[in-house]
Amino acid sequence: MIDTASFERALFNTGERGTMHDPKTGKLRTPGSTLSLGGLLHSLGMDVKCALHNAGNDAFLCLLALQKMLEPGTGVVPILDVNVRRRQKSMGAGAGIPSPVVFSGILT
16 A cells, blocks of 8 residues: 555655655755645646546546656646536536546656
């Protein structure tokens, strides 16, 4: 079992993630600190435009972040398809049932 936050913190503490600045304060990140999922995604250069604090999105993005840390040169950041729900509604599928965020893209 791998705890993504602990794994990232260990990489940072050993210098494998380099120096980092907090995007909100501009201050250097202190050793032993833990990034939020949003902060981790930002530090990996992943600009994902979907809601965090949603179980499905968080699980998927956490796995994608772990993949990027384990194999930095691999994986394609998925593109959020915000029009899926509109198409579902226009076709009558899932009327009244909130649909999850749908990602398109391939993880390699």
